[in-house]
Amino acid sequence: ASNFTEVPLAPPDAILNLSTLYKADTFVRKVDLGVGAYRDNNGKPWVLPVVRKAETIVFEAQPEHEYLPIGGNKSFTEAASKLLLGSDSRALQDNRVVSFQTISGTGANFLGATFLHRFYPKGTKVLLSNPTWANHKNIFTSAGFEIQDYCYYNPKTLGLDLDGMLTSLRNAPSRSIVVLHACAHNPTGVDPTPEQWKEIANVMQEKNHFPFFDCAYQGFASGDLDRDAFAIRYFVERGFELSIAQSFAKNLGLYGERVGCYHVVAHSAQLAQHVQSQVARASRAIISNPPLYGARIADTVLNSPELLAEWKEHLIAMSGRIMAMRSELRDQLVQLGTPGNWDHIVNQIGMFSFTGLNSNQVEVMKNKHHIYMTSNGRISMAGLSTGNVEYVAQAIDDVVR
Numbered sequence: 188a189s190n191f192t193e194v195p196l197a198p199p200d201a202i203l204n205l206s207t208l209y210k211a212d213t214f215v216r217k218v219d220l221g222v223g224a225y226r227d228n229n230g231k232p233w234v235l236p237v238v239r240k241a242e243t244i245v246f247e248a249q250p251e252h253e254y255l256p257i258g259g260n261k262s263f264t265e266a267a268s269k270l271l272l273g274s275d276s277r278a279l280q281d282n283r284v285v286s287f288q289t290i291s292g293t294g295a296n297f298l299g300a301t302f303l304h305r306f307y308p309k310g311t312k313v314l315l316s317n318p319t320w321a322n323h324k325n326i327f328t329s330a331g332f333e334i335q336d337y338c339y340y341n342p343k344t345l346g347l348d349l350d351g352m353l354t355s356l357r358n359a360p361s362r363s364i365v366v367l368h369a370c371a372h373n374p375t376g377v378d379p380t381p382e383q384w385k386e387i388a389n390v391m392q393e394k395n396h397f398p399f400f401d402c403a404y405q406g407f408a409s410g411d412l413d414r415d416a417f418a419i420r421y422f423v424e425r426g427f428e429l430s431i432a433q434s435f436a437k438n439l440g441l442y443g444e445r446v447g448c449y450h451v452v453a454h455s456a457q458l459a460q461h462v463q464s465q466v467a468r469a470s471r472a473i474i475s476n477p478p479l480y481g482a483r484i485a486d487t488v489l490n491s492p493e494l495l496a497e498w499k500e501h502l503i504a505m506s507g508r509i510m511a512m513r514s515e516l517r518d519q520l521v522q523l524g525t526p527g528n529w530d531h532i533v534n535q536i537g538m539f540s541f542t543g544l545n546s547n548q549v550e551v552m553k554n555k556h557h558i559y560m561t562s563n564g565r566i567s568m569a570g571l572s573t574g575n576v577e578y579v580a581q582a583i584d585d586v587v588r
């Protein structure tokens with residue numbers, strides 16, 4: 188008899204399933220608004236020119252292929268921590284920041300979850316925004332945590348439900364771990380304002396909650412690396428100990444190279460050393476040593492003033508194209524007289540927009556118009572282009588009437 192007779196078939200991954208359906212569709216004007224990766228105005232992946240330059244530099248240096256230390260490429264992880272915390276960060280000067288290279292943002296979330304689970308009291312809750320990136324649930328439960336939702340998105344205003352969020356945080360058990368999207372919230376595109384972050388920090392401090400920032404879109408939201416790091420820097424200034432899962436998938440376009448870091452800011456250099464030793468144990472069990480190639484590219488870009496300046500231009504180009512598509516889509520809908528208010532499309536930020544379309548409307552978008560998006564009405568703004576935005580607006584107009 189097989190050992191696997193008790194293994195049930197897992198449900199298909201909603202997003203991967205969507206891209207299979209899209210690929211199989213032979214309709215010429217089909218549109219993929221499911222994909223969570225940047226596309227240029229021709230719908231093609233964009234290899235950042237600065238990454239190409241860094242690849243040449245790395246290649247010509249003919250580096251060897253020895254193991255990295257457990258913590259990874261130090262000059263990369265240090266530059267990555269400065270990018271998040273600011274190069275003048277007190278926490279960095281005080282040597283109380285621990286930084287580990289990880290398998291992109293996913294690995295950073297999982298390493299953090301694994302480490303924290305070993306040292307938080309049994310029964311600690313991890314609070315996730317409702318809704319959130321689907322993998323958060325998977326990652327934090329896999330690490331052994333119980334999870335609980337906090338209010339975040341208000342479907343009526345298509346914006347932040349701040350009161351609901353503060354109430355959820357107040358009602359949660361003290362010393363819960365709260366996963367916060369640093370910027371460009373996935374899937375809603377709704378971020379708190381600086382004022383709202385202050386109120387969130389107040390309640391988090393009252394309740395001794397632990398902030399776990401997930402930062403997968405720094406520079407990709409506003410086009411400005413510092414501006415997108417506001418929330419993290421603000422919480423560090425307020426004196427929180429916290430974690431950050433950092434991804435370079437989107438902002439450097441290094442998706443498949445899996446470049447990321449897990450950082451912990453502790454209250455003292457001594458505590459940071461203890462944390463460092465324990466994160467190392469956890470990382471040893473998961474990957475032993477992180478991969479070389481992507482980190483070498485990121486290291487080269489982050490530590491060269493010229494390449495860094497060029498990268499910042501690329502971030503403005505990518506976020507700018509996305510913002511232009513937001514305006515274009517909103518304007519087209521207004522011109523068509525599509526019922527409803529569409530300002531949320533321009534008010535939301537980052538890769539995604541929550542359109543407000545319901546799952547029935549999403550089905551019609553797919554079956555009648557060959558436009559693919561997740562059933563919650565989320566669209567990837569990067570899938571829009573000057574060539575298809577009018578077609579998409581007409582389809583939205585059709586399904587909401």
Ligand code: PLP
Binds near residue numbers: 401403
């Ligand atoms: N966190 C959020 C909120 C994301 O949207 C993503 C990617 O879609 C990730 C983390 C991690 O992505 P990766 O593992 O590719 O860095």
